[in-house]
Amino acid sequence: MLLSVDDVRDFLKKLGFDEGSVNELIEQIEYFEKEAPQRDDIVRDYLREECIETIVEEIVEEILKMNKESIRLLDVAAGSGFFTERIKRKLEERGVKAxxxxxxxxxxxxxxxxxxxITPIWGVAEKIRESIEIANEHCGINAPREFDVVLSTLAFHHFLNPEEVLKSMKSVLTENGKVIIIDVLKHEHEEFKETLKDIHLGFSLEEIKEMGSKIFKKVEARYMDVYCEVGDIIIGLYKAVFA
Known part of the structure; x- marks a missing residue:
């Protein structure tokens, strides 16, 4: 799937983003374009191997609770697929066709x-359903409109409008599906907005629960015993599940 920045800009306008939001998203894209070749190594630098294994295992265990032999899964803001690939492999090892x-x-x-x-879909987290329609029409794929599991790992703090992202995730969720988010807890390191292009400085459990309860009937959020290391700064993580 070959997309130029001009293609992306056109698609963003089709999705209804105003010029200011388009420019902000393009700035994020340009930052992550530079990161892409080294993205897997960057994730390893942020997380110790045992933290990576814990994150994957937490997600897989949450999916196994659904007692399904096969699932359709969408990873939102998947990046290079560092976690996507590991989750798919682990699920199949546990007997779930993913x-x-x-x-x-x-x-x-x-x-x-x-x-x-992994089947890639160009798209924006705030408008997943519309992004899938555009990707199916313009990029020659045939992605489904609904998924049993929608997940996002270490990306939620990058979204322009997190509450809209949760609504967007729900719009492509099957009736008994679930959304799983693992992301950084609220912190005070304002410099990350510039150095890492973070939009938000993480979220507290209370903020996540409040946001999710407006959209989902069932909301769970808890601290995880893992963390990210950015230089000498340590940031905790949380897991949230919405259904």
Whole structure:
């Protein structure tokens, strides 16, 4: 899937984003375009191997609770597929057939996903359903309109409008499906907005629960015993599940 910045800009306008939001998203894309070749190594630098394994296991265990032999899974803002690939493999090791798709806004990340055998979808987290329609029409794929599991790992703090993202995730969720989010807890490191292009400085459990309860009937959120390391700064993580 080869998309130029001009293609992306056109698609963003089709999705209804105003000029200011388009420019902000393009700035994020340009940042992650530079990261794409080293993205897997960057994730490893942020997280110790045991933290990576814990995150994957937490997501897989949450999916196994659904007692399904096969699932359709969408990873939103999947990046290079670092976690997507591991989750798919672990599910299949546990006897669950996983039909996995990954949505991302950065063209180079989509190429990395394709190289890993994961079906890439160009799109924006705030408008997943519309993004799938555009990707199916313009990019020659046939992605489903609904998924049993929608997940996002270490990306929620990058979204322009997190509450709209949760609504967007629900719009492509099957009746008994669930949304799983693992992301950074609220912190005070304002410099990350510039150095890492973070939009938000994480979220507290209370903020996540309040946001989710407006949209979902069932909301769970808890601290995880894992963390990210950015230089000498340590940031905790949380897991939230919505159904």
């Amino acid at each position: 039909d996995v798709y990954a949505l991302d806004i950065t063209p180079s990340m989509l190429r990395r996903l394709d190289e890993k055998g």
